[in-house]
Amino acid sequence: MKRWRRLGLGVGAAALSIAVAACGSSSSGGSGGTSGGTSGLSVPTANDPVPSSIGPGEGKLNLIAWEGYTQPQWVKPFEQQTGCQVNAKYAGTSNEMVALMANGGGGQYDMVSASGDADLRLIYGGDVRPINRSLVPQIKNFHSFLQAPAFNTIDGKSYGTSLQFGPNVLLYSTKAFPTAPTSWSVLYNKAYSGKITVPDNPIQIADAALYLSKSQPSLGITDPYELTQTQFDAAVNLLKQQEPLVKKYWGLASQEISLFQSGTTTVGAAWPYQTNALQAAKAPVADTIPNEGATGWADSWLMAAKAPHPNCAYKWMDYITQPKPQAEQAVYFGETPANKLSCPIMDQLSKGSCEDYHANAPQSYYNSIKFWKTPLAQCGNGQNDCVPFQKWVDAWTEITG
Amino acid sequence: MSDTTSKVNAALWRRGWLRGTLTLTPPLAWFLVIYLASLVVMLITAFWSVDPFTNNLVHSWNLDNFRQLFTPTYERIIGRTVGMAALVTVTDAIVALPFAYYMARVATPRVRNLLFAAVLLPLWASYIARVYAWIVILQDGGTLDWSFAKIGLGAPHIGYSNTALWVVFSYIWLPYMIVPVFGALERIPASLLEASADLGGRPARTTWKVVLPLALPGIVAGSIFTFALTLGDYITPILIGGARSTFIGNAIYANVGVAGNLPFAAALATVPIVIMIVYLTIARFLGAFEEI
Numbered sequence: 001m002k003r004w005r006r007l008g009l010g011v012g013a014a015a016l017s018i019a020v021a022a023c024g025s026s027s028s029g030g031s032g033g034t035s036g037g038t039s040g041l042s043v044p045t046a047n048d049p050v051p052s053s054i055g056p057g058e059g060k061l062n063l064i065a066w067e068g069y070t071q072p073q074w075v076k077p078f079e080q081q082t083g084c085q086v087n088a089k090y091a092g093t094s095n096e097m098v099a100l101m102a103n104g105g106g107g108q109y110d111m112v113s114a115s116g117d118a119d120l121r122l123i124y125g126g127d128v129r130p131i132n133r134s135l136v137p138q139i140k141n142f143h144s145f146l147q148a149p150a151f152n153t154i155d156g157k158s159y160g161t162s163l164q165f166g167p168n169v170l171l172y173s174t175k176a177f178p179t180a181p182t183s184w185s186v187l188y189n190k191a192y193s194g195k196i197t198v199p200d201n202p203i204q205i206a207d208a209a210l211y212l213s214k215s216q217p218s219l220g221i222t223d224p225y226e227l228t229q230t231q232f233d234a235a236v237n238l239l240k241q242q243e244p245l246v247k248k249y250w251g252l253a254s255q256e257i258s259l260f261q262s263g264t265t266t267v268g269a270a271w272p273y274q275t276n277a278l279q280a281a282k283a284p285v286a287d288t289i290p291n292e293g294a295t296g297w298a299d300s301w302l303m304a305a306k307a308p309h310p311n312c313a314y315k316w317m318d319y320i321t322q323p324k325p326q327a328e329q330a331v332y333f334g335e336t337p338a339n340k341l342s343c344p345i346m347d348q349l350s351k352g353s354c355e356d357y358h359a360n361a362p363q364s365y366y367n368s369i370k371f372w373k374t375p376l377a378q379c380g381n382g383q384n385d386c387v388p389f390q391k392w393v394d395a396w397t398e399i400t401g
Numbered sequence: 402m403s404d405t406t407s408k409v410n411a412a413l414w415r416r417g418w419l420r421g422t423l424t425l426t427p428p429l430a431w432f433l434v435i436y437l438a439s440l441v442v443m444l445i446t447a448f449w450s451v452d453p454f455t456n457n458l459v460h461s462w463n464l465d466n467f468r469q470l471f472t473p474t475y476e477r478i479i480g481r482t483v484g485m486a487a488l489v490t491v492t493d494a495i496v497a498l499p500f501a502y503y504m505a506r507v508a509t510p511r512v513r514n515l516l517f518a519a520v521l522l523p524l525w526a527s528y529i530a531r532v533y534a535w536i537v538i539l540q541d542g543g544t545l546d547w548s549f550a551k552i553g554l555g556a557p558h559i560g561y562s563n564t565a566l567w568v569v570f571s572y573i574w575l576p577y578m579i580v581p582v583f584g585a586l587e588r589i590p591a592s593l594l595e596a597s598a599d600l601g602g603r604p605a606r607t608t609w610k611v612v613l614p615l616a617l618p619g620i621v622a623g624s625i626f627t628f629a630l631t632l633g634d635y636i637t638p639i640l641i642g643g644a645r646s647t648f649i650g651n652a653i654y655a656n657v658g659v660a661g662n663l664p665f666a667a668a669l670a671t672v673p674i675v676i677m678i679v680y681l682t683i684a685r686f687l688g689a690f691e692e693i
Contacts, residue, residue, distance in 0.1 A: 397647070397655065
């Protein structure tokens, strides 16, 4: 999720929640893994009927959104076209979204712009309902991996539509690294002691796991969000060795920007947003996705099980997936739009933004991103021996505390 | 109209207890409901837990949250927080004492007023803005490094460390120490200092035997502020701190915002409360409350 979006507010304390927003959720106990229902788990709303056509709008649409996901720039045209008045309630964390969506949105909310770490909780919790994909024709123009991703589609049924995404990249100073590092190993290398910065976020354990999946194949890590106790311990151990080398665990995008601007740190984990902001300020930095691949986030608009204005909700999905609003939102936040046709419009809005935000990257680029999802005890392989998110939070405090 | 009003007035006048009750009920209710009741609710929450999947509260009584406080991770965090609070308090006391003494006993009234304004002025500016200013000063290649390098001392490079935190905390809470110490010193009768001198007490001995004991309640009163404020802050560690700057406040914040584990956050929140109760009990014996 987009944490930087809220930097605009400039409110320190409020902004702090941003970094956190991403991982905001908690964890497990219950539900299942990635694609296709996992052992013993079923989606309570899986067989809810879906409409075959979009009826007349109800005049209102109540959304739970990340702050700034409903900017007038693209909401006003929607309201004029459809007559659906948009009311947005901003949530600060994934947890807050899950809480607001309790009981199917309580008959109050229609949709939520949930991130990958909250999606499965909403779906298996019965808070969202399946949609008729044919009523959102733009889905076919999405990058193929976002047309029916495991985080919002279970057993072929989509509970909403993908929206925007982005990778977590390796940011480095081109002074310290004349050639781009090819491995995340630089973040664990004593040679860069005191020059390293990583996000203050438990989901970082997945980044360590991703690196270990390649550097220590014997651990057998296939999915960095589904870790057995042994694999989890190995990742935590690696991060404990990293801790003395870390200059700062950053909570705000702006902190990492100033760390690199002043030359305090020369290498770190970042979002493309920081790279773009630093390069715009003429700082000698670049980013890369190392050989091991990268983690990333992806957001979806999910439909509340008790949505009171379903026709307006479908009109919204139809609208927000079109190339123009997709491009507007992508440029506003520095994210990658799900719709492939957005690229030329992004360049119209802000020259070079399509390439900057990887909207026209080759398929191999997208394949290298492991998208965030809530770590659950029940792994995708049908076993129940994975470490749930709450344990991730505890371990993260242990590492950084 | 005046008829009813005067009847009510007369009734109230005749029943003093009723007048008192009516006057005191609103503020008392506010104190009990908003202030104490919310604290009690928080303390109760600390004995519950959350369902790991739905994140809903589970209302089953247990002590797990408190047991977790006594694990090495949290002992380290609590120790670090208390250590920092103590260090900041001592630093502020050492800085505030000569400053307040000058203000109270040496400076002319005009200079004293100017100094008072100078001490309180930073409190008018936003806390966040001042903390951000310190980032610019302390970071690598910032004002501090630059100045030290210019005068040939070599850049100290303390940006994003607990040393930086100590400097910033000491700066931010200093006014809260100066004001009560000033109050205590100002009240020392000049005759006591003269008597000490008449009896052959040199300035050092007078300071040690007369001024310090009489200033102590002021220092203790000031330390309650500096200690409690450092104990509870979490924004400064996030902004100024480095890799090893997790404080109690940060751990609480992470449990509320990231993990959604309110019960454990509540258990953590009891730690500063307990520490402050112990601290205030000691302060009471030292006579601090005469200065507040």
